[in-house]
Amino acid sequence: MIQAMSLSPVQPTKLIETKSVQEATPAQLTQSFGQYLETAINNVSDQEKNVHKLNDKYLIGQVDVSKVLIASEQAQLSLQLTSQVRNKMVEAYQEMMRMQI
Numbered sequence: 054m055i056q057a058m059s060l061s062p063v064q065p066t067k068l069i070e071t072k073s074v075q076e077a078t079p080a081q082l083t084q085s086f087g088q089y090l091e092t093a094i095n096n097v098s099d100q101e102k103n104v105h106k107l108n109d110k111y112l113i114g115q116v117d118v119s120k121v122l123i124a125s126e127q128a129q130l131s132l133q134l135t136s137q138v139r140n141k142m143v144e145a146y147q148e149m150m151r152m153q154i
Contacts (some may be wrong), residue, residue, distance in 0.1 A: 100128040
């Protein structure tokens with residue numbers, strides 16, 4: 054018999070309330086972008102911790118293997134996305150450093 058599977062809902066990233074781009078200073082824009090990245094990295098970390106908890110519960114027979122596989126795949130995709138964003142940021146920084154003023 055196939056059992057219904059319930060997944061925990063995906064938590065949306067909390068957006069930071071700031072002034073409009075025209076009214077914000079460069080320092081405020083940098084700070085809000087930094088906070089956005091910090092929130093995103095914390096979400097990836099929380100997903101990884103969730104996978105470890107589900108894995109432990111699976112080992113003692115409290116969770117179905119499909120939940121563990123889905124959670125681990127979500128965490129893996131989040132980590133891949135984070136590393137790609139990091140790579141693009143490093144690439145952009147290197148490109149800016151090569152610019153001649």
